[in-house]
Amino acid sequence: xFKLSSLKHRLRTRSDEKRHVCHLCPKAFRTATLLHNxxxxxxxxxxxxxxxxxxxxVTRGELSRHRRYKHTLERPFKCTICEYSxxxxxxxxxxxxxxTGERPYxxxxxxxxxxxxxxxxxxxxxxxxxxxx
DNA sequence: GGTCACTAGCGCCCCCTGCTGGT
DNA sequence: ACCAGCAGGGGGCGCTAGTGACC
Numbered sequence: 001x002f003k004l005s006s007l008k009h010r011l012r013t014r015s016d017e018k019r020h021v022c023h024l025c026p027k028a029f030r031t032a033t034l035l036h037n038x039x040x041x042x043x044x045x046x047x048x049x050x051x052x053x054x055x056x057x058v059t060r061g062e063l064s065r066h067r068r069y070k071h072t073l074e075r076p077f078k079c080t081i082c083e084y085s086x087x088x089x090x091x092x093x094x095x096x097x098x099x100t101g102e103r104p105y106x107x108x109x110x111x112x113x114x115x116x117x118x119x120x121x122x123x124x125x126x127x128x129x130x131x132x133x
Numbered sequence: 134g135g136t137c138a139c140t141a142g143c144g145c146c147c148c149c150t151g152c153t154g155g156t
Numbered sequence: 157a158c159c160a161g162c163a164g165g166g167g168g169c170g171c172t173a174g175t176g177a178c179c
Binding site: 031032033060061064065088089090117118121 | 135136137138139140141142143144145146
Binding site for chain 3: 070119123125
């Protein structure tokens with residue numbers, strides 16, 4: 001849904017696109033917070049610690065997701081076809097392909113097609129003997 | 134105009150399981 | 157029967173972008 005405040009925010013942040021440059025690599029970001037998270041990933045600094053298992057993360061979002069996976073067991077994404085539910089929408093999309101049979105990742109060396117980009121990569125090892133990339 | 138919090142999205146790695154073909 | 161190779165399904169995390177609220 002369109003929101004005026006959102007548009008204003010985009011317009012005002014557009015002017016300074018990616019001017020926050022990492023001093024450890026060539027990457028640049030729109031905001032200082034994004035840069036800060038990125039630098040923490042470089043340094044291994046993980047300030048967001050789980051209160052229940054002491055696992056630590058770079059961002060609060062990662063911690064939030066971890067808590068759903070490990071502690072709250074909250075699975076907001078429900079499959080409409082079976083009983084499966086998931087923590088993440090992307091996992092649900094991947095699951096739904098097991099119902100639809102959709103295989104969007106074709107192998108260019110054989111007739112195989114995968115439902116999952118990662119599985120295609122693994123499959124390629126059977127052709128090349130090694131991981132590509 | 135900046136920061137923060139949250140969510141969404143893509144990608145990667147890993148594990149377990151079942152099937153299949155060779156021995 | 158046993159084993160190895162492979163694919164299917166899924167869990168968990170790394171990282172970045174988008175968005176809305178607040179200062």
